[in-house]
Amino acid sequence: FEYRVAFRDSIELTKEDLALFTFDGFRSVGAPHIETFLSGADGVTVQSISQQAVATSPGTFTSQPSIIEGLVYREDQTGKKIYIQPLLKAEAPSLKVEITPFPEKDKPVSFTGAIGSFAWNPRLLSPYSVAAGEKIQLEIVVVGQGDLTTVTLPDLSIQPGFQGNFRLSDLSPPGEIVENTKRFIIELRPTSNRIKEIPAMEFSSFNPAFGRYAISHTAPIPITVRKALESKRDVTEERAQIAPIEIESNLPLDDQKIEAPRLGAAFLIGLFIVLSALFGVQFYLRKWLQAQKQEKKETSRTLLLKALTLHSSPQTALPLIQKALLLRLYEIGETSMVIAHSEALSQLGIQGEVRKFLAFIEKRRFSPLSGDVEIKEILEEASSLYYLLKEPSSSMHSVKAILFLCVCLWGTSLSAAEMSSFPDQGLEQYKTAECTEKLDIRKKAFNEALSFYLHLEPKTPSGQLAYNIGNCYYQLSEYGLALLYYYRAERELPRNSKIAHNIFVALNKTGQETGSEEFFDASHRKFLSFVQLLIFSPYEKEMALFALMLFTFIFASLFLWLQVSLFRSLSILSGLFALFVGINFIWAVFFAPYEAVIIQPGILFVGPGKQYAVITKEPLIPGLKVKVEEVVENGTWLKIKLSSGEEGYITKEQSRII
Numbered sequence: 075f076e077y078r079v080a081f082r083d084s085i086e087l088t089k090e091d092l093a094l095f096t097f098d099g100f101r102s103v104g105a106p107h108i109e110t111f112l113s114g115a116d117g118v119t120v121q122s123i124s125q126q127a128v129a130t131s132p133g134t135f136t137s138q139p140s141i142i143e144g145l146v147y148r149e150d151q152t153g154k155k156i157y158i159q160p161l162l163k164a165e166a167p168s169l170k171v172e173i174t175p176f177p178e179k180d181k182p183v184s185f186t187g188a189i190g191s192f193a194w195n196p197r198l199l200s201p202y203s204v205a206a207g208e209k210i211q212l213e214i215v216v217v218g219q220g221d222l223t224t225v226t227l228p229d230l231s232i233q234p235g236f237q238g239n240f241r242l243s244d245l246s247p248p249g250e251i252v253e254n255t256k257r258f259i260i261e262l263r264p265t266s267n268r269i270k271e272i273p274a275m276e277f278s279s280f281n282p283a284f285g286r287y288a289i290s291h292t293a294p295i296p297i298t299v300r301k302a303l304e305s306k307r308d309v310t311e312e313r314a315q316i317a318p319i320e321i322e323s324n325l326p327l328d329d330q331k332i333e334a335p336r337l338g339a340a341f342l343i344g345l346f347i348v349l350s351a352l353f354g355v356q357f358y359l360r361k362w363l364q365a366q367k368q369e370k371k372e373t374s375r376t377l378l379l380k381a382l383t384l385h386s387s388p389q390t391a392l393p394l395i396q397k398a399l400l401l402r403l404y405e406i407g408e409t410s411m412v413i414a415h416s417e418a419l420s421q422l423g424i425q426g427e428v429r430k431f432l433a434f435i436e437k438r439r440f441s442p443l444s445g446d447v448e449i450k451e452i453l454e455e456a457s458s459l460y461y462l463l464k465e466p467s468s469s470m471h472s473v474k475a476i477l478f479l480c481v482c483l484w485g486t487s488l489s490a491a492e493m494s495s496f497p498d499q500g501l502e503q504y505k506t507a508e509c510t511e512k513l514d515i516r517k518k519a520f521n522e523a524l525s526f527y528l529h530l531e532p533k534t535p536s537g538q539l540a541y542n543i544g545n546c547y548y549q550l551s552e553y554g555l556a557l558l559y560y561y562r563a564e565r566e567l568p569r570n571s572k573i574a575h576n577i578f579v580a581l582n583k584t585g586q587e588t589g590s591e592e593f594f595d596a597s598h599r600k601f602l603s604f605v606q607l608l609i610f611s612p613y614e615k616e617m618a619l620f621a622l623m624l625f626t627f628i629f630a631s632l633f634l635w636l637q638v639s640l641f642r643s644l645s646i647l648s649g650l651f652a653l654f655v656g657i658n659f660i661w662a663v664f665f666a667p668y669e670a671v672i673i674q675p676g677i678l679f680v681g682p683g684k685q686y687a688v689i690t691k692e693p694l695i696p697g698l699k700v701k702v703e704e705v706v707e708n709g710t711w712l713k714i715k716l717s718s719g720e721e722g723y724i725t726k727e728q729s730r731i732i
Contacts, residue, residue, distance in 0.1 A: 076124040077166070079142065082117055085162065086155070089143040092123070094169060099135040100127040103221045128189055128221050129173040140166040176280055182289050184228040188279035190220010196275065196292045199259070199675075199693070203298040206267050209551070209583075210297070211675065214258040216249075220279065222256045225249065228277065230260070235273025240264055243551050244517055247674070248727065252684045259675045259693070261551065264299045271296045320579050321549075322572035324504045324523075324542045332539055333532040334566050337616040339663045345620065346656075349627040356634055374401045378460055381453065388449045392435050395456045399428050402463045424463065431459055500526035500542060507549065520549045535559075537566030537611070541573055548576070553583045554673035554696025561671060561699065561732045568609040584697035615659050622652035668702035669732045670712060676728030678720070682711035689722040702731060 075094040095102065103126040113120045129135075143163045147155045176185070199211040216225050227246055230236050241263040249258045262272075272295040281288050381394035396416065404412045408425055416432035419425040435452055500523045507519035524546035527539060535543070544559030560577045567573060610618065629645035632638065675693035680686040694700075694716075703721060704713040712729055715721045 075127060076122060077140065079121045079123070079164070080113065080118050081121075082119070083146045084148070085144040086147055086157070087142055087144040088161070089141060091138075091141045093138040093140045094127075095125050097127065097135065097137050097171075099130055099133065099171075099173070101130055102127050103223070126221070128224065129171075132173050132175040134170065134172045137169045137171075139168050177285075180287055182276065182278040182287055184233070184276040184289070185278045185280070185287060186226045186228050188220070188225045188277075189282060190218055190222075190224075190279055191281050191283075191288055192216050192218035192220060192225065192277075192279050192290075194275070194277040194290055194292060196272075196295065198272070198295055198297070202296070203300065204264065205300045206265060206302040207263055208302075210262050210264065210272075212260040212262065212272065212295075214260060216256040216258075217254065220281075222251050222254075225256050225279070227258055227260070230262075230275060233273070233276060236262075239266065239269050240272075241513075241551075244521055245550065245552060250674075250676070250725065250727070252677075263551075264297070267299045267301045269297070269299045319508055321545060321576045323508065324501050324545050325538045325572075326501060327498045327538055327542060332530050332536055334534045334536045335613045336534065337613070337620060339659075342616060342619055342623075342659070346623060349623060353627060353630060353634075356631055360634060374398050374405055374460075377401065378457065382457065385449055385453055388438075388452075391449070391453065392438070395435065395453070396432050399432065399456070399460060399463070402460055403428060406463055408463075428459065428463075431455065499523075500530075500546075504542070504546065517550070520546055524550065535562065535566075537563045537570065537573075540566065541570075541576075544576065544580075548580055548583075552673075552696075553580050554671060555730075556580050557584070557697040557699070558671040558673055558730050558732065561669070565732065566611050566613070568611055580697060584695055586695070586697065612662070615655060615662070619652060619655045619659055622648050622655060626652050670700050670702050670714060670729045671732060672696055672698040672700065672724070672729050674728045676724045678714075678716075678722035678724055680722060682706045682713070682723045686723070689720060694724070694728075699732075700729070 075097070077092060077094070095106065106123055106125045109122045109124075111120055111122075112118070141163070143161055145157045145159070145161060147157045149155055176187075193216070195215045195217070197213045197215070199213050200209070204210055214227065216222065226249070229246075231240075231242050236242070243261055247258045247260060249256050251257075274294050275292045276289065277292070278287055278289045280286075375398075377394050377398035381391045381398060384391040384394070400409075400413050400416070403409045403419070403425065409419075413419060416429045416436070419429040419432075421429060435456070438448075438452065503519045503523035503526065507516045507523065510516050510519065524543065527543045527546060530539060531543065540559045540563035544556045544563060547553075547559065548556035557577065557580050560573055560580060564570070564573050564577065625648040626645055629641045629648060633641035633645055672694045673696055675696060677693060678689040680689060698716075700714040700716055702712055703715055705711075706713060706723070710726050711723050712726060712731075713721065713723050714729070
């Protein structure tokens with residue numbers, strides 16, 4: 075689409091609605107192209123604004139009208155704009171466009187929707203001499219005029235010379251656009267030493283300028299295929315295509331092993347704050363209770379002792395007994411305030427006993443007593459009743475409250491609603507693929523198992539699910555993605571020997587040095603059996619920190635209320651362990667650098683863009699683990715660091731964060 079705007083004077087636009095550039099049914103290709111030139115000798119300036127676009131589907135589409143508005147202006151000596159009325163307005167009518175589908179006549183089998191005129195340049199990245207079954211990497215670079223986003227590779231497995239001679243991945247490479255080119259990496263494996271070349275490949279596109287299909291054929295690439303080292307007898311062609319199972323099988327899966335369990339940093343930090351606040355409340359509460367208890371004991375006890383010494387003066391002793399008993403009820407929590415008269419007491423329970431006794435002595439107070447014997451009996455009964463009013467053990471109540479709180483906290487972390495089980499269709503398909511001897515059935519079953527697992531995959535997959543996904547990718551020869559999920563599984567299940575073994579095998583497949591299988595099976599596994607006992611998954615670290623914080627709180631609270639030195643020692647010990655685990659947890663969550671895995675052969679650039687210079691001449695191999703230094707350009711580029719120390723940028727499509 076193109077707009078042309080003609081004007082004589084300088085104009086500042088106040089409104090610009092170019093409807094063709096946001097035309098429903100079309101997708102823009104690249105950025106708008108702006109060109110300004112003079113038209114004729116009358117001083118008219120013409121500005122051309124054009125935008126390439128591709129229709130997304132056949133049909134008839136009508137645009138909205140296009141409108142621009144603006145004011146003519148001139149600048150004074152200071153550079154200030156002086157606007158001149160009236161407001162100028164130009165309008166283009168709506169445009170109706172009819173898009174027809176690609177013509178079926180002369181449509182080649184290799185056509186996949188590419189629009190434009192392109193050249194397809196193959197280049198062999200692997201050595202020209204390989205063993206049967208060994209992986210070959212073939213680079214296809216597409217250049218030309220047109221929409222590179224529409225360029226995809228055709229199905230080479232159905233082209234002449236490929237079927238039965240080469241094994242290809244069922245997953246088509248997505249390709250990488252670099253400036254005005256698009257680059258694909260194809261992985262294929264020759265099945266026999268009788269193969270002498272990579273056959274000619276057919277590629278096609280639709281050229282809209284001529285309204286017909288353009289077909290090009292590449293030249294064959296000669297290669298030398300040696301006999302496989304492990305092949306010791308002749309096998310049928312179909313059997314030769316079936317590789318032996320080299321990795322441990324999938325793990326059973328249920329609905330409670332889909333997502334990796336997490337308590338979360340927010341929960342643990344919140345728990346620390348809550349427990350610290352509760353301990354502080356306990357500390358000040360105990361101090362207040364001790365102060366109140368000391369003050370109350372002296373007051374009520376003083377009144378009682380004073381009354382006992384006044385047995386010769388009943389009129390003075392009996393009121394003191396009444397005050398002592400009423401105050402004692404307040405001290406032990408039977409009343410919310412100090413009651414001045416016994417009639418305010420309840421008639422039930424211990425209050426009823428005190429009320430009955432106080433009513434008795436009140437009655438005797440205003441009647442003649444029969445000598446010292448009766449007053450002594452009243453004082454003795456008052457003493458007995460006073461000491462029956464025992465204050466409950468605040469320490470034991472506090473301990474019970476602490477234990478109840480801890481049980482509630484523990485229950486909230488472990489409680490989960492029961493989930494209904496489901497059939498593990500992925501495992502069934504995977505087992506079917508392992509047992510079959512037909513290549514097409516095996517690939518189909520592995521793909522169906524992978525689709526099932528990917529459909530279940532949450533944001534943080536469990537170790538079992540990640541391991542199963544990694545196995546499916548491995549069986550489909552996608553070793554970069556396989557290692558990505560193996561590393562994710564290893565993070566959740568760090569002591570699982572099956573995962574360690576499969577990582578070893580996959581690394582060998584990508585050509586990374588890992589040592590011999592014998593060393594791995596003997597020395598390495600023995601070493602892992604001891605050292606990996608000290609390696610914990612993120613969830614295990616969270617649960618350990620949760621338990622240690624809880625134990626520290628319990629032991630510190632018990633020491634606070636019971637003053638037993640054993641609890642102090644236990645609280646210090648668990649607190650030190652909690653501090654160590656907490657520092658490790660905070661480092662892992664907030665400060666530890668991320669790691670990523672290269673999943674497609676990729677080029678390392680100096681900066682976050684394909685316009686920057688290339689650092690590595692050879693593509694980074696899939697399965698390579700790297701450190702992520704920074705995520706830039708809204709997450710589309712990663713700054714990574716190789717084990718060799720080199721740093722650079724790679725696209726997100728070529729790498730995944732573990």
